[in-house]
Amino acid sequence: MYVAVKGGERAIENAHRLLAHERRGDRAVPEVSLAQISNQLGLAVDRVMTEGSLYDRELAALAIKQARGDMIEAIFLLRAFRATLPRFGSSEPVDTSQMQVRRRVSSTFKDMPGGQVLGPTFDYTHRLLDPELTGESSPEQPVMTDAEPGLMPRVTDILGRDGLIEASPAEDPEKPVGDLTRDALSFPADRDLRLQNLARGDEGYLLALGYSTQRGYGRSHPFAGEIRLGEVDVEFVAEDVGFAVPLGSITLTECQMVNQFKGSDTEAPCFTRGYGLAFGQSERKVMSMALVDRALRARELGEDIKAPAQDEEFVMSHSDNVQATGFVEHLKLPHYVDFQSELGLLRKLRKEFADANETAVALQEAAE
Amino acid sequence: MTSSSLNDQQTRRREAMGVLGHCATADIAGYLDAVAIPAHEELRRPENGLVMLRGRIGGDGAPFNLGEATVSRAAVRLASGEVGFGYTLGRDGTKAHLIALCDALIQTAEFSDAVETNVLAPLRARVVADVKRKAAETAATKVDFYTLVRGEG
Numbered sequence: 001m002y003v004a005v006k007g008g009e010r011a012i013e014n015a016h017r018l019l020a021h022e023r024r025g026d027r028a029v030p031e032v033s034l035a036q037i038s039n040q041l042g043l044a045v046d047r048v049m050t051e052g053s054l055y056d057r058e059l060a061a062l063a064i065k066q067a068r069g070d071m072i073e074a075i076f077l078l079r080a081f082r083a084t085l086p087r088f089g090s091s092e093p094v095d096t097s098q099m100q101v102r103r104r105v106s107s108t109f110k111d112m113p114g115g116q117v118l119g120p121t122f123d124y125t126h127r128l129l130d131p132e133l134t135g136e137s138s139p140e141q142p143v144m145t146d147a148e149p150g151l152m153p154r155v156t157d158i159l160g161r162d163g164l165i166e167a168s169p170a171e172d173p174e175k176p177v178g179d180l181t182r183d184a185l186s187f188p189a190d191r192d193l194r195l196q197n198l199a200r201g202d203e204g205y206l207l208a209l210g211y212s213t214q215r216g217y218g219r220s221h222p223f224a225g226e227i228r229l230g231e232v233d234v235e236f237v238a239e240d241v242g243f244a245v246p247l248g249s250i251t252l253t254e255c256q257m258v259n260q261f262k263g264s265d266t267e268a269p270c271f272t273r274g275y276g277l278a279f280g281q282s283e284r285k286v287m288s289m290a291l292v293d294r295a296l297r298a299r300e301l302g303e304d305i306k307a308p309a310q311d312e313e314f315v316m317s318h319s320d321n322v323q324a325t326g327f328v329e330h331l332k333l334p335h336y337v338d339f340q341s342e343l344g345l346l347r348k349l350r351k352e353f354a355d356a357n358e359t360a361v362a363l364q365e366a367a368e
Numbered sequence: 369m370t371s372s373s374l375n376d377q378q379t380r381r382r383e384a385m386g387v388l389g390h391c392a393t394a395d396i397a398g399y400l401d402a403v404a405i406p407a408h409e410e411l412r413r414p415e416n417g418l419v420m421l422r423g424r425i426g427g428d429g430a431p432f433n434l435g436e437a438t439v440s441r442a443a444v445r446l447a448s449g450e451v452g453f454g455y456t457l458g459r460d461g462t463k464a465h466l467i468a469l470c471d472a473l474i475q476t477a478e479f480s481d482a483v484e485t486n487v488l489a490p491l492r493a494r495v496v497a498d499v500k501r502k503a504a505e506t507a508a509t510k511v512d513f514y515t516l517v518r519g520e521g
Contacts, residue, residue, distance in 0.1 A: 055421065055437035056458065082418065088439055090420040093431040100499060102506050110513055118509040144504035154427055168429025177422065179433050191425055192432035199434050233386070234457065236419050240443070241453045243378050247419065247439060248389035248457040254427060277423045277434055 023068050037061035046251075046280025047071060051321060052078025053181075053200040055250055055279050072202075072321050079322050090177070092235040092244055096228065096254050096277075097154055103229040103281075106155050108258060114152030119229060120281075155226035156256045156273065165258065165271040187313045194296050194312060198289045199278060201319030207284060209309040210291035218295045218307030222274065225258035229281050253282045257290035262301050272301065381471055384488055388470060389456050390495045393463040400466065402486040403479065408472065411451060412443035414461025440464040450475040 024031065038045055038061040048060040052075040060078060067073035103119025106112060118124075159165040169191065178193035185193070198206060213220060231251055235244040255276035263269030274294025276286030295309035308314055318324060374382065388396055418436040425432055442454045442464040452472025454464040470487060473479040 050435065053435035054418075055435060058458075059438070082436060085438065086417045087436070088417045088419050088441065090433070091422050091437075093422040093424045094434075096423070096427045100502065102502065103509075116511040117506055118511065119506055142505040143508040144501070145508045145510075147500070147503035147507035156426065157428070168424070168426030171424075171430040175430075177431050177433055179420070181420075181433075181436075192430060195423075195425060195432045196434070234419075234421060234437070236439070236455060238441075238453065238455055241455075243374055243382060245453065245455045246382060246386040246389050247437075247455055250421070250437065250457065252423075256427065273426055275426050277427075279435060 023066075032065060034058055034061040034065065037064055043281055044069075044071065046278075046282050047203060047285070048074045048078060050279045050282050050285060051075045051200055051202060052082070054078050054082050072325050076322050076325065088238075089236065091247070092237065094232045094234060094250075094252065096232060096252065097151065097157070099152075099228060099230040099232045099252070099254075100249075101152050101228055101230040104152055104226065105224075106226045107224040108155060108226075109158075112153075112155060112158060114148075114150070117152075152228070154228075154256060156258070159225070159258070159271065163268070163270060166262070166273060168273070185316060187316075188299065189312055189316060191293075191297070191300075194316065195275065195277070195289075195293060197316045197319055198276075198292055201289070202321035202324070203282075203285045203288065205319055205321070206288035206292050209295070209315060210288035212307065213291050213295045213309045218298065218310045220272075220274070220291070220294050221260035222291060222294065223258045224287065225256040225273075227253070227255050227283060227287065229253045229283070251280050253278050253280065253286045255283075255286035255290040257287070257294055259294050272297070377475065380474060384470060384474055384483075385455070385467060387488055387492045387495055388454075388463075388467045390498075391491045393460055393466065395491060395494070396463065396466045396470070396487070399487040399490055400470070403473070403482045405469070405473075406476075406479065407447040408444050408469065409447075410442070410465070411445045412441065414440055414442040414464050416440050416459045416461065442468045444468040444472050446472050446476065448476060448478075 038057045041061075041064065044064055045057055045060045048063055048071060049055050049057065051071075052060060052063065054060070056078075059081060060074070063074035063077040063081075064071070066077060101114070101117060101119075103121060104114060104117045106116065110116070156165055156168075160167060178190055178196065180193055180196055185197070189197075212218070214222070229251070231249040233249050234247045236247050237243070238245045253276075257274035257276070259272045259274060261269040262272050272294065274290040274292075274297070276289030276293065278285045278289065292309055292315060295307070296312050296315060297303075298305045298310040299312070303310070305311060417439055419439045420436050421434045422431045423434045424430065437457055438459050440454075440456055440459050440461050440463065442461060444452045444454075444465065446452075450472045452468040452470065452475065454467030454469070454471060456463050456467055470483055473483045474488075
């Protein structure tokens with residue numbers, strides 16, 4: 001039997017009105033603008049774009065404001081918006097070796113072409129709260145020095161020249177690029193699908209999984225071969241135009257993790273790789289992603305699959321925080337009828353238990 | 369499609385689109401004021417959509433889908449017949465329209481030079497200056513390793 005219960009409409013309407021009021025907060029305090037969020041809470045915007053899987057700073061800032069700073073709610077909003085637009089097609093793959101680098105560090109080589117460039121980083125800050133930021137701040141202008149011309153080769157390219165690291169998997173023009181927004185996940189999943197899944201996966205979840213590999217659950221002896229941040233140009237082959245059209249540039253963070261060796265009777269041992277790439281400045285995310293990408297290559301590299309981070313079905317099925325929050329949070333929606341049937345069953349079981357006990361007591365008394 | 373297979377005009381159009389894509393709408397419109405825009409019609413009204421952005425495994429390997437970006441596009445036809453296209457990241461239809469208009473104009477013998485001189489040249493200078501400024505700010509954070517010499521040689 002299905003019983004429809006009405007009567008929530010007015011309560012819902014008033015609850016949303018109250019939410020808007022609470023979101024605004026004290027009306028004597030100036031309202032935060034999207035430009036302020038985009039500029040001054042930039043890393044929150046980067047995370048929402050990355051996990052919302054939509055590069056649009058203004059929309060991500062709007063989502064953060066609407067969600068009152070709840071990141072997963074903001075990511076949910078961005079994903080929902082995405083569904084309202086048609087897809088024109090796919091970009092040409094971006095070339096991160098052509099990045100206008102704003103940060104580039106390597107833990108494997110001190111001296112390399114282009115050098116170690118710290119850029120805007122929290123590293124080496126003292127992690128002491130800064131009382132100057134409690135009021136209005138006016139930081140000094142950045143120092144400028146002459147930049148040496150020339151691109152920065154990727155550290156993996158330098159290692160690759162001597163064959164010390166495995167080559168990246170070559171492109172197969174016959175094989176379409178996997179897209180989990182179009183096709184349901186199935187296992188085993190190829191690395192393109194795994195990387196797409198990890199790229200939009202929850203940062204906290206990937207951080208925990210990456211950390212678990214360092215603690216021994218699927219250990220792969222990683223070094224941060226290179227982390228780079230900067231702008232890359234995006235091109236799109238528009239059929240109507242007839243050539244690859246520049247669309248502008250996007251900010252990306254990339255991590256090349258260098259891991260311990262593989263080799264065989266026919267192949268000399270070489271370092272293996274894990275890869276991370278994300279929108280904006282998302283360093284923790286790409287490092288975690290690269291660790292988990294490497295762990296998920298266990299099958300391909302013939303390693304024992306023993307740890308959670310090596311189990312692709314486990315990792316990929318639980319990485320999406322929009323899916324996860326949907327299933328966890330649906331528990332708070334009305335389950336009155338389900339619960340009534342559970343309640344009925346429990347009452348019946350308790351009655352049977354009580355009846356059985358009564359009979360047992362009566363029998364014992366009779367025996368005495 | 370590699371850039372080597374493009375003809376001269378396509379190469380110029382691509383370069384112009386590359387410059388305009390990095391500029392603010394108001395700036396493009398401001399510089400375009402100096403050009404006597406000929407009669408034209410909207411072949412495609414500005415339209416917003418998505419492009420799936422792709423990376424490469426390991427930075428240089430097989431492609432994978434990274435995530436989508438919003439893109440606005442438009443197309444313009446001049447009365448003289450040239451068709452221009454505008455594609456740009458974001459949801460700014462006016463910007464897509466202005467890029468399309470510039471793209472159409474630089475295909476004409478009559479307006480190509482005016483657009484180059486009055487619009488593209490100053491905007492290109494801005495883009496280059498911006499890139500240089502960022503590079504200089506970044507260069508100041510480059511680590512200069514040095515070795516401490518102990519004692520006297």
